[in-house]
Amino acid sequence: MDLIPYLSAVILVSTLATILLAVLSYAAFKLRDKRRPKKTSDETPLFFHRYRPEEAEGPSSAVDETA
């Protein structure tokens, strides 16, 4: 039995499917990216008050602020 035609058909179909899937996936990625909620600039931290060296008086103040 000559396998060449079958093998070539498998290669052809799988390559074509991969390229199609790749293009569709890329389109899906772009679409998802567009629909993603945009980040707002005034987001506040949910958990802690941040320690910022320039605002703190001493190195130990980080612990107090986060309590």
Add this chain to the structure above:
Amino acid sequence: MQRLGIRYWIGFLGIFFSLIGLSVGLFELLKDARVDLPGSFVNISMLVLFGFLILLVLRYLSLLWFSFLNHLDDEDLPENEFPLVTILVPAYNEGAVIQGSIESLLHLDYPRYEVIVIDDGSSDDTYAKAAVYEGDHGRADVRVITKPNGGKSRALNAGIENANGKFVLCMDGDSALHPATLRRAVRHLIPSENVAAVAGSVKVLNRTNMLANLQALEYVEGLNMVRAAQGFFRLVNIIPGPIGLFRKSALDEIGGYDHDTFAEDCDLTLKLLTHGWQVKFEPESIAYTEAPESLLDLLKQRYRWTRGILQAIKKHKIRLLTPKDGVGVSFTLWYMIFEGILWPSLNVFAHVLFIFVAARYGTALPLVLWFAQLTVLDLAAALYCVVVEEESLSLVPYAICYRAFFALTVDVAKLFATIEELLALKMDWGKLERIGRI
């Protein structure tokens, strides 16, 4: 050399004889092949594909050869010559992984080092989770600083300003380091004052599905092998974000990271090279990182990488045409254009052309031979890379579908990203969601 030599020679001989066998086998097959090629279009197409094949084999052979030579460089330092190293961990909304990342840093095999976690204005609990580790941990001293959100490059620059070490290791908040990382990387910077940085080896931690395993193989074969080959010339063109050890004086000289590209690691490396510094590669300095587990996340990552690299090339384009200022840098930039633009385009084009010719003219035999030889080549290269990096042999079978499915899909995304970059379409960082497996 004595410790690693035999392993590398076995791997090298394996790939060498595989390629010889492949060439002989193909020659024998093609010698007797009877392919009726109707029309000059098909002949030209076959010629183009044959040229692509030759280019591919030559590329593989050069990379394998030079990466092998790079692996031969293996000298250690006396214990008292290890200076203080600062590890910088920039973190933005890395709450899921930051503690695992810091944990891995407390157990490094290195005499003394400091860890600075830079919280880049996270809106999750990254800072809180990192702050738990602040203080002295024996050989490691951990500090956590926070700043308003400004991007990874600004966070790293803030860390560099606060670093006390002679050498600075930059990593990602979602990565973990192998214990030998510092010890293996520092030995490149001590003896040679011209070496500014050492790129480490990145490995995929979350090998949970087929896509992650294909990326694990890609990191070993496609990224680390290329960096090893470039490392032989001391011209590594991208120090990966998850692991790069830098000479602090070199970073000070070039002004640290810029924030005008989406690939700050590539931009920084090119800045170092254009300032005359050298960049090496150390395969045993290892960072484990989370790879995208879904196809869309993978495409998002590759989209950003491609556009970022093109932006970095554009920034340094003047050096493309001025080889007299440094042949190595010019060559590196041209090579990046080849790898970043030409190669993915050529790969997609070759596949489309082959499909068209095979479907239109029924050239079944060349099609099968083409894929068979590529698969054998990929398997041989994967085997070599897996052996030299002491990776899991279970990665090797993934080479069978690596080129036909994974590389082709990624190359299509790269092609689109290149077109968008050439059209200067707007983009943003598009941060990946972390799963928290570290």
